[in-house]
Amino acid sequence: MKELDGERRRRSRVHLEFPLTIMYNNLYVRGILHDLSLKGLSCAMEQEIARGTECEVTLELDSGLRIRIKGVVVRSGEDGAIDFVSMDEISFNHLRNLVRLYAEDADVVDDELRIPAFSAMTKD
Numbered sequence: 656m657k658e659l660d661g662e663r664r665r666r667s668r669v670h671l672e673f674p675l676t677i678m679y680n681n682l683y684v685r686g687i688l689h690d691l692s693l694k695g696l697s698c699a700m701e702q703e704i705a706r707g708t709e710c711e712v713t714l715e716l717d718s719g720l721r722i723r724i725k726g727v728v729v730r731s732g733e734d735g736a737i738d739f740v741s742m743d744e745i746s747f748n749h750l751r752n753l754v755r756l757y758a759e760d761a762d763v764v765d766d767e768l769r770i771p772a773f774s775a776m777t778k779d
Contacts (some may be wrong), residue, residue: 663742667764668692669757673717677737679710679728686735688714691740693754693767695726700735704728714750722749 668690675698677684686698688732704710705727714722722745726737742750751768755761 666740667754667758667760667767669754671753671757672770674715676713676715677704677710677728678713679704691748691750693764695729695738697730697734697736700731701733704735706731709740710737712739716753720745720749722753725751726772737757 670690671688671691673688675686675688675696677686677700684700684702684704686700688696688698690697691714692712696714708728710728711728712724712726714724716722720740724742725740727740728735729738730736751764758764
C-alpha cells in the first residue's frame with residue numbers, strides 16, 4: 656500500500672471534474688466527481704445518502720461515454736465517497752483507460768491491477 660496525504664490507499668487517484676449520477680432505491684442524486692481510482696471515487700453530492708447504501712454510479716464524460724459501476728456510499732455530502740463493488744468488463748476497461756490517461760505514471764496503474772480490488776459484475 657502507498658501512503659498518500661497521510662492515508663493508506665491501494666490505488667492511484669486522479670483529479671478529474673465531471674458530472675455523475677448516483678442511483679439508489681429508485682432515486683437519483685446528481686454530483687460532481689473530484690477524484691477517481693480503480694477502486695472508488697470522491698465527489699460532491701447534491702444531497703445526503705446514508706453511509707453503507709448500495710448504489711450504481713454513472714460517470715458522464717464529455718465524449719458522451721457513460722461508465723456504470725456498482726458501489727457503496729462510504730461518505731456523503733460535499734465530501735462524499737463511493738467504494739466500487741463491481742462493474743462489467745467494458746466499464747472496467749473505460750475506467751482503467753481514464754485513470755491511466757490522467758495518472759502521473761500509467762505503469763503504476765497497470766501494476767496495481769495485480770492486486771484484486773473487486774469481483775466482476777454479473778449480467779442482470
